[in-house]
Amino acid sequence: MPHVVTVFLRHGGRVLLARRSDAVGTYQDRWAGVSGYVEGDPADAERDARRELAEEVGVREADAELVRAGAPLSVADEGREWTVHPFLFDAGSRDVDTNEELTAVEWAHPTEIREREAVPGLWAAYRRVAPAVETISDDETHGSAWISLRALEVLRDAAAEADSRDALASVARRLRDARPSMAAVENRINRVMSESNSDPKSVRRRAEATIDDAAEADDAAAARAAELVRERGYDRLATLSRSGTVLAALEAAEAAEAAVLVAESRPGGEGVGVAERLARSGRDATLTTDAALPGLVAAGGADAVFLGADSVLASGGVANKVGSLPVALAATRADVSVFAVCARDKVRGDDRFVGEDAGALYDGEAAIATENPLFEVVPADLLSGVVTEDGVLGAEEIGALAAEHAALAAWDD
Template sequence: MPHVVTVFLRHGGRVLLARRSEAVGTYQGRWAAISGYVEGDLADAERDVRRELAEEIGVHESDADLVRAGEHVSVADGGREWTVHPFLFDARNRDIDPNEELAAVEWVHPTAIRERETVPGLWTAYRRVAPAVETVAADETHGSAWISLRALEVLRDTAAEADSRDAVASVARRLRDVRPSMAAVENRVNRVMADADPEPESVRRRAETAIDTAAEADDAAAARAAELIRERGFDRLATLSRSGTVLAALEAVAAAEADVFVVLVSESRPGGEGVGVAESLAREGLDATLTTDAALPGFVAGGGADAVLLGADSVLASGGVVNKVGSLPVALAAARADAPVFAVCARDKVCGDDRFVGEDAGALYDGEAAIGTENPLFEVVPADLLSGVVTEDGVLDADEIGAVAAEHAALAAWDD
């Protein structure tokens, strides 16, 4: 039985579908993901994936990151049988160069698979790598903007398959509550459910719109932050953890000013996601320096940064920012050095109130002594240590944050 790889390339909540041309031997004219035969060891199927991405659409290793490999799918059709090995990759952009095997390509919501004439088993293969409530809950690498998009994808895909609003609402409640420190997850799920009609199809359509809107908002917030950096003339910045919005802002500035732009990044324990940030910045040509979480406040207090950029897992109604542990010491150090501190995020991260429910990174001690442990993942940076919260609408002050908070609090009424 032949083995094939099927690659779902995702960007901003949409995936790339390709219509097979007359140059291929099977399923001409059908829609598919990027696919090809496994030519070597099944344990090294990612090599075949990378080959197909490069050959069929010109996407190379530096252009896309592996998200997950899914359980294989056995397909039988018209007397033929084969085994499909699905993969999901995140593309850095939507720039592709299709070869002669592809008659057309489109970036679509994966639910379009259910409406088109596709190769057999394509929806099943997608569901093997699609995000789930459990993956949203367990992600300790990405920032809340990224995770909230995955939550919306779960809601969209659930609604596409559901036969009742109750089934969709049950998943929506789980998504809303699974990351209590991340306001964007709750707000974006609540908005879909509040705006949709009772039927699952309405939820699906609303979720698709919300995914596109959220991706645009995150990009716009990054663009606003990049403008602020350029306008203020900051050329030595410090950051920590992995905020996709902060990273996009820094990369945007780097594209124009890499020769004078320096970024100090802490490693961000225990996940080490700051290492990936430093690597991404270095690939963009920035002078990126990686340091420890403990050392970053000292560098900032000593004048090592013109400004500090923080991500935000949430913005409290009173203006404080919830972010990765280590943010508060850096903000205090910046105050000592008279360096401004800006949080960068979409306005959907504003909470409807001042609740802060932390998450724990796990035990610090497994010995026999009676020692309690505290190992929080997040902490609050008070509003008086912040110079502003940069969103897609510009820099919000305390009154504006309060107004947004009231809007978001009202969204929860769908579940009353």
């Protein structure tokens, strides 16, 4: 039985669908992922997946990050049987360079697979690597912008298969409640359910539109922050944790000349990956400890601090990874600007702060209580502003957004 790879290349919430040409031996003119035969040991099929990405669409290893390798599945069709090894990669951009095996490519929501003349088993292969509720609840690496997009994908995919809105409402509640500290997850799920009707197809279409809007909003917020760096002439920046929006701002062209001081961000160490990515893109990146960052900022190591935001409270404070408060205090004392960078959807409808505990701080035998919070609040008076896709928001604008987002929750009353 031949073994093949099927690669789903994702950017934002869409995947690359490829139409097979008459230069291939099977399923000509059908839609597929990036695919090809496994030439070596099937246990090392990732190598074949990366080879096909490079050959068929010109995406090199540095341009795509492996997200998930799915369990192989058997596909039988008209007397033929295949073992399909599905993979999901995140692409850095939507730039592709196709070869003669493809007649067309399109960045589409994967739910469209069900409506196209596709190769056999393509939807089943996608479902092996698609995000699930556990992707949202268990993720300890990514920021809330990334996680909220994955939550929307789960709801979209469920809507494609659902028979009733009641079943979708159950999925929506699980997603909404999976990360209570992350306002974008709650707001974006609430928006889909609030703005759709009882037909699952309506939920799917609303989820697809919200995914596209959310991806654009996150990119626009990053662009606004990069403009701020350029306009104010900041050339020494500091950050911590792994906000995808902040990272995109730091990678943007306007920030190319700025040196970046990055805290490692314990206990997950997400800052290490941020520093590596900045260094690989040619930025001047310095990695430091969480404990050292406030002192370095206070001593003149940065002229602006950029924080992510898991949530922006209705009162204007920002909930973010622990370590944010001491660096904001140090920056304020040293007259260094502190900005939070996020999409508008991270504004909560209230002032509720929901923390999470990392645990595993002490495993000895003494009777010692522990507190190992993952998040904390930076009060509004320590912030120079909250940079969103609409620019820098003030207290009045944040309050109006909070009221709007609170109203979205009415779908579940």
